[in-house]
Amino acid sequence: MDGTEQSTIFGISSTAFVIFYFAIILGGACIAAFNDKRAPFMLLFGLTLVSIVMGIVGGADMLRSVAIGAFLLAFAAMLSYGFREFLVNIVSTEMAKELRTAPLTAGFGMFVIFVYAVAAIFAPFIAPYGQAEVISSAFAPADENMLLGADQLGRDMFSRLIYGARNTVSLALVGTILAFMLGALAGLLAAVRGGWFDQAMGRTADVIMSIPSLIFGLLMVSIFGSLATNPAWLRMFNGNVGQADFALGVALMCFFGLLVGLLVLATVAESFVGWLISGAITAGVVLVFAMGISTIFNSSEVILILVVSIIYSPRVYRLTRAVAGNVVVMDYIEAARLRGERRWYLIRREILPNSTAPLVAEFGLEFCFVFLLISGLSFLGLGIQPPTADWGSMVKENATLISFGEITPLIPAAAIALLTVAVNFVVDWMLFRSSGLKEQ
Amino acid sequence: MPKEKSVLLEIKDLRIQGYSDETWVDIIKGVDLTLHRGEVMGLIGESGAGKSTIGAAAMGYARDGTRIVEGSSIEFDGMELTTATEADKRSLRGSRIAYVAQSAAASFNPAHKLIDQHTEAPLQYRIKKRMEAQEDAVDLYRRLRLPNPEEIGFRYPHQVSGGQLQRAMTAMAMSCRPDLIIFDEPTTALDVTTQIEVLAAIRDIVEQFDTAALYITHDLAVVAQMADTIKVLLKGNEVEQAPTDEMLKNPKEDYTKSLWAVRSFESPQRYRKEGATPLISVQNVDASYTGGEKVLDDVSFDIHEGMTVAVVGESGSGKSTTARVITGLLPPSSGQVLFKGEPLPPSYKQRTREQLRQSQMIYQMADTALNPKVKIHEIIGRPASFYSGLKGAALKNRVDELLDLIELEPAQYYNRYPPELSGGQKQRIGIARALAAEPTFIVCDEVTSALDQLVAEGILRLLDRLQNELNLAYMFITHDLATVRAISDEVVVMQQGKVIEQGPKDDMFTPPHHPYTDLLLSSVPEMDPNWLTTLLEERGVDNVGDAASAKIEPKDEKVK
Secondary structure, eight states, X not given: OOHHHHXXXXXXXXXXXXXXXXXHHHHHHHHHHHTXXXXXXXXXXXXXXXXHHHHHHHHHHHHHHHHHHHHHHHHHHHHHXXXXXXXXXXXXXHHHHHHHTOOHXXXXXXXXXXXXXXXXXXXXXXXXXXXXXXXXXXXXXXXXXXXXXXXXXXXXXXXXXXXXXXXXXXXXXXXXXXHHHXXXXXXXXXXXXXXXXXXXXXXXXXXXXXXXHHHXXXXXXXXXXXXXXXXXXXXXXXXXXXXXXXXXXXXXXXXXXXXXXXXXXXXXXXXXXXXXHHHHHHHHHHHHHHHHHHHHSOHHHHHHHHHHHHHXXXXXXXXHHHHHHHHHTSHHHHHHHHHTOOHHHIIIIIIHHHHHHHHHHHHHHHHHHHHHHHHHHHHTTSSSOTTSOOHHHHHHHTGGGGGGTOOTTHHXXXXXXXXXXXXXXXXXXXXXXXXXXXXX | OOOOOOEEEEEEEEEEEEEETTEEEEEEEEEEEEEETTOEEEEXXXXXXXXXXXXXXXXXXXXXXXXXOBTBEEEETTEXXXXXXXXXXXXXXXXXXXXXXXXXXXXXXXXXXXXXXXTHHHHHTTSSOHHHHHHHHHHXXXXXXXXXXXXXXXXXXGGSOHHHHHHHHHHHHHTTOOSEEEEESTTTTSOHHHHHHHHHHHHHHHHHTTOEEEEEESOHHHHHHHOSEEEEEETTEEEEEEEHHHHHHOOOSHHHHHHHHGGGOOOOOOOOOTTOOOSEEEEEEEEESXXXXXXXXXXXXXXXTTOEEEEEOOTTSSHHHHHHHHHTSSOOSEEEEEETTEEOOSSGGGSOXXXXXXXXXEOSOHHHHSOTTSOHHHHHHHHHHHHHOOOXXXXXXXXXXXXXHTTOOHHHHTTOOGGGSOHHHHHHHHHHHHHHTOOSEEEEESTTTTSOHHHHHHHHHHHHHHHHHHTOEEEEEESOHHHHHHHOXXXXXXXXXXXXXXXXXXHHTSSOOOHHHHHHHXXXXXXXXXXXXXXXXXXXXXXXXXXHXXXXXXXXXXXX
């Protein structure tokens, strides 16, 4: 190793760097202490102490890492602060008041979610290459054309990362929304109706929850996944693979729609004629919805969405049932019942407004779990099918690089981790608000 | 009478701020307070006056979200609490300053026996050994006249009645023989008959050990029995302070006079029209909750158009259950409810919209009776649009009309949410919601018991005015006999699910009474400071509360 090159940090000699570094943080700490600014002083002086210890242990190079780390943290904090203030200025006054209570972590989370959303929506414009486009040799290192190098087939890693945001996140989002439609509706209805209905719903949820989710997922995906290529099924569509695939998606979606539809009917309809009319309307809505979803996703993705939503709906059910159960015993619900209000009004106007906060928070949490489950299934090769880019399978495909000391496979993993952390930051803030802890 | 003794607690220029809407707001605005050893001071005022906040501050404690402003001074026996360390303050609490909370049921840990909680403080401070502390506890239980003093400490809180629990809590506060006890509304949650035994017990034990006390309450008659001096508070300011006798005889400030004058309202008595069909007729109703014992036993009474029937009794006497039967929330197991001579279906689910419209309900807790996430105009407007199909401008006019009726400015309240209103305003919204359906009959379930006296007075006057204007019939459930006297035309007295006496108000308030009615009537505290002493002399110390009601023979013939 070359001694002269080693001793240069940020373009100056390492001695000068150490002196500058300590002068800046100690000076900052003293100024903060002199002006009675407690928090900045503790922060800067704490950093000084850490730096001294690290400096003794690891020398000037370690100090450089500490300085970069501190700078990155400060940068993230400033970004979060700026983004939060930006949001405060563009939303309505009522929202702004709430947003001002958000801690910096929540600001950071919102910023990350915003960046992911932009990446997902504008993926074709941001990504320099297509997700399935082979542009160089396998595992090619990063160069001026490829920001992060190439994967095992020579596709651009960066482009696939951007498309991955679109595929993985949209699947997780739709899956979570469907899980909420099923679980929340069942929970609200169980709380309002009580009695045998409540019992039946609760026991069904118990049964689903008692099956380990990943095993259940593997089972369902491998059973229905093979159906799309089943010869008997294909024969029905005269061998037209595209049509067969679409029809399978619609059929499965309709099955799920049947479950949700029955719950909707049980809520809305209160007479025989009511059952008939709302039944017809619901059936129409379900069919259109199923065809819409099947146009966007292919049958294997539809299966994935449904599996995920059925696995996660019992959790949503339990939470909704508990939250709504606390609201249902209130006097204003009794007043509404004595007025002769229908169940749908009770749920929509009286119960839902009082349970949105915990439900929204739960939505964020479930989204993370669903996201991880989909990534996990993809990693096992059962989720999103190649060549569609997906973070979970990208980790698997590039895993061999780890043994050569390359961090490439860790980048999609980091993308998963970052989104999970960001969503949890935002959810933490929402939970904090809904728990009413700020008053105590 | 202030006792000539050394000063125990001296609070000077106490200012406490609370954090709300991102700024600090003054809650207590400079209150001075001097308490001598062995003196009992009553703190009275409406809710929000800062009584409890001062009580907590006397222990050097500020609740989360509040802070004691610099410059305030709280000196307890020579020790400055505003600057004392947390450890020093903690060593005072429990040993030298004790606290008795409003709800003993919520303040005892349900997982431990009473005596273990009682002996915790003496053991913690190493004042007594466990066995000594237990003997002392039994001794205190005996002095507080708890039944089975040797055994009661070994029960869990849920195995003991409310009044006994409150006395056990007072005993616990006494366990280290503190110099100062803070009583924060100790009897507010209790029935009148139970209240007496707790009051008598507290008064005796405070006298026996010469303990100083701050007695916080909003009930003037109660404070008159307990306190040597009374301090009146209003919105964090002191109004006036004087020895009890003087304060009762000639209050100086207008606000204090208005507090004293509250109990003057009385609506003129109305009588039944001869031969008219009753609006609501409850006939031989039995009812029980699923699988339980009979809660109502052969209950019958009539409510006539435009009249108020007050249903009185202790908690557990079946007042609210009767209301649930009438509204259809609890179908009776036998008997029926007639509306204008026609039987009503037993469950509200089978009643027609028109039948539901005719009878409305006003609740005790306005907080839980109004949906906090729905705007006022929708809360009031919904029944109007639901029953009469009003829409758009017609609906808005109707809501404005209703807000006018309950004496709230429409423009100001139209778009607000319930949590932004005060307790009295919320109760008025509850009334407006009931009126929006244009009913002929309203059930009022303890509508004033959660409110301060001045506010409650306003609500009673409003209800009375509405009754005259709209010819409404009320079923007024209450345990407060002053309210009964103020508003009712007829009275139904209930005990253990049975109607034991009923008749016009004038008859009910003139002796002779049924013994239970007599007990209820004589248990209502009066403003006379010697009332409790006289009552105890008349009845004997062991003949109050649970003991007294147990002695009444259920088969006793009506004195009439």
